[in-house]
Amino acid sequence: MTAVPEMAPEAARRAPEPELDPEGTSKAQRVTVFFFVFVPLIALVAAVPFAWGWGLSWIDLAIGAVFYLVSGLGITVGFHRHFTHGSFKAKRPLRIALAVAGSLAIEGSVIKWVADHRRHHKYADAEGDPHSPWRFGDDWRSVAKGLFYAHMAWMFLSEEKTSPKRFTPDLLKDKDIVKVDRLFLPLVLFSLFAPAAIGGLATMSWWGAITAFFWASLIRVALLHHVTWSINSICHTIGEENFEVRDRSRNVWWLAIPSFGESWHNLHHADPTCARHGVLKGQIDISARIIWMFEKLGWATKVRWPNKERLEAKRVAA
Known part of the structure; x- marks a missing residue:
């Protein structure tokens, strides 16, 4: 099942939209992505000697934790379960807030992120999937290469x-989301430098601003990036299969808490629009609990909670 919106009958008779953007990815875009991927990664590698020499304050940890929660849940609850799969309807203020929060993760603008992920579900672990670890083959060298890719x-x-016209026509019609998408760069700058400003003001020192920037900006972004990317790589390579799927999506329990429940990936691919991914006993799903809270507050409606009969029909025999 795919979350790509159904075409109207008259649209179906026209020539289909291309799967990929005919302009492709420009050199400038690749350089930009390279910068935002590797600068936080370098900071992550440098974290241990940095902490050993200068220390880490509780203020840095607190700021980093808040930004990790807001941006991480913006990805899992917002970009993923709401915008990509329509697991629930959100009131306008919440919808805008989720788009902004997800942008703070610096994983791409909301429309680009959703387009890539809808394409991933359409071609999961097959030709056309933008990030399958099995694209090079099944032997260990190919899998190692595929994992990195x-x-x-x-x-x-x-x-x-990925073509936004093909995979996100609904978002392109939403003026609020298009505006947030266009504001991606200012949101990136805010995500990077707001922690430094808060740290500097809290300690009334430039050193407090520098350490907050290192830990609550660079390290926080790097950690969240690698947790998110692990869903694409690790959760399509190892883990348990509790539900029948047409791809190689699996559950990886030790990623459940840092990923806010996204690593219960096998059920997600078995039932993509389900608002809860951790449906079995003991499977902690923080994102689902947040959606439940939104529903209780009246901010979210039409939540697609797990259907017992549907789940049993997809269960893999023990």
Whole structure:
């Protein structure tokens, strides 16, 4: 099942929209992605000696935790479950807030992120999937190469650019979301430099601003990036299969908490529009709990909670 909106009968008779943007990915776009991927990664590698020499304050941890929660849930609840799959309807203020929060993760603008993910579901682990770890083959060398490609390399090595007209026509018609999409760069700058400003003001020192920028901006972004990318790579390579799927999506329990429940990936591919991914006993799904809270507050409606009969029909025999 795919979350790509159905075409109207008259649209179906016309020539189909291209799967990829005919302009492809420009050199400037690849350089930009390369910068935002590797600068936080370098900071992550440098984190241990940095902490050993100068220390880490509770203020840095608090700022980083808040930004990790807001931006991470913006991706999982907003970009993924709401915008990509329509797992629930959101009131306008919440819808805009989720688009902004997800943008703070610096994983791409909302329309681009959703277009790539809808394309992933349409071609999961088959030709056309933008980031399958199985694209090079099944032997260990091919899988190792595929893991790196699926984890991060696809973003700056691939010259293919998913067509927003084909995969996100609904978002392109939403003026609020188009505006947030266009404001991606200012939101990136805010995500990077707001922690430094808060840290500097909290400590009334430039050093407080520098350490907050390092930990709550660079390290936080790098950590969230790699947790998110692990869903594309690790959760399509190893783990448990509890539900029948046509691809190689699996559940990886040790990623459940840092990914806010996204690593219960096997059920997600079995039932993509379900608002809860961790449906079995003991499967913690923080994103689903947040959606439940939104529903109780009246901010979210028409939530697609798990259907017991549908789940049992898809269960893999023990």
